[in-house]
Amino acid sequence: MKIRILFIIFFLPLSFSAGQISYSISNFLRYGNGERSFGNFKGEFKYVENLTDMRITFPYNVTIGGRLLYDDPPEIGIKYKGLKRRFIEYNGNEFSVRAGNFSELYGRGLALNLFESRGLGFDSWMDGIKFNFRKDNYSVSAIAGVLEFEDSIEIKRKEDYKIYGGNFEVSPLNFFKIGFTYIYSKAEFNLIPSNKNIEAHLPSFYLSASNDSFSFLFDYAYRSTSDLDNKNKSIGCGIYSSISYNEEGLGITFDYKNYRFDFRDPFEKNDITRPTRALPFQNAPIVMKEHSYTLLTRSIHEVDFNDELGMQIEIFYTPNETTSLNFNASVASRHGYYHYDQNNFSFDKIESVNIIPDLSKNYSPYYEIFAELEQNLTEASVIKIAVAIRSKILYDEFFNGLYNHKITSRVIPFQVKNIFSGSYSVEFDYQYESVDDNFNAQQPEYSNHFFSLINMIDQRINLTVRYEFSTNRFDVSGKRFWSAFELGYRFNNNHTAIISYGKEKGGQLCSNGVCRYLLPFEGFRLSLLSSI
16 A cells, blocks of 8 residues: 555656656565575575665656665665655755755765665665755755664664754865865664663864865864763764875875774773764775775775774876776774783773874784786787785784784786677686685685686676685685576666576675675575666
8 A cells, every 4th residue: 555655656747747757767676595504504594675766857856756675584684664765856056955865975974974885784874854055166065864773783783863964165266175064963772771872073174175187185073972871971083084196097096094983992892882983874984995806805804983093005007008007005003902901800091192003913903915907918808917915913902912813815816808709708707815814723724716707698698607615624604615607688778687596605795894794695596677
């Protein structure tokens, strides 16, 4: 009945003035049936997800839209059935307003970054009203509404926020821009065994300058969070900066982060009910490379937005029309550590005044060095080869460094693609990883291998075979070999179907600073994507 009413609301206007309006509908169906495993524990697992997005644009720049969502059960995330999104929006030349669900980004996200990552079960969209006014060299934005956030991993923590804020941005010169943000939030954390109430203030400012070759950005946010029940207060701040240089054939970017929003002792750091952690509507830049190679997407480092210093440099160089080079190096550490006093059974805080990462083991350092060469052999053939070295140390504060976790990974991906004709192309991918992990006590050194072969036939059929194996006899999945087969068919520009069957390794995946551990899966998957 509810779906029938929604259908009438959205599509009845089409019958009256089809010539005056435009619309778009997309539907994404995902189905999986198989088995999930963790070590020797196995269990049947089936998921059904269907997402329908609808938009109708009327005269006078008015748009209404919505999303019907059926996740019961989802592959990852929270079970949901019903209307997940709905909005009405006016978008003029200078003025826009939207009521309903919306995303938003102020500056680089230190104070506000509302976004969704369905693949990782993360959703921080607000429900309320958003206003924007743009004229000449300035703009004004304001938001008000609620955010109901429930972490799909931390199932004991549900957070309900009321958020009010705004942003003012001005360009006094053509090459220079400065912005100011203020966010106020009041929230209730629904926890077990009790609830908590917090209040947060987040003022922020940012500035940027650019010309044909150079660009510079600086973003600073201050946060004051109060626990209204216990009268505790936490104060922190964050800085992000970036400078870039670009000319023909050369691009250089340097990024810097200094996030000190909530530096805590080991007990509080691991407390998922802590209300003073980085809030879900904050999501600052991660300042490390996000990869497309499979073995490198299984990140060994999870960004800590509460306590992390980091730097990154990336260089793109194209010496000629057929060759391109990419180099990236990133490093990160904590601001300090805690020393456990065994006589008093307490932690002593040891904090540095460093403004650059410290590679001493006490500071839990991480670094990655990545280099990639892409070479066009002919107009129809291209190869890529890369090398990556990554290392991290997790300092053991409970035993003052006696049981540090150190893991080092060396990855070499190789990829070749050849177009044989207008109707057939093939892509071969091999990735090798050598791992040293002292927590894998029975076999600290091992290697991982990943193969894939992608065949594209007549621009419609996509046939993929993946095979992976590890020499690690003590992998958490309890397996050493994984293989999968995938077939995709594009019926036309609007409809695509993908089916797959096999074993998938799973593991930790990260995107935009959000990390999830996906359990190994064996079975059948089906995806149908349609849009009109």
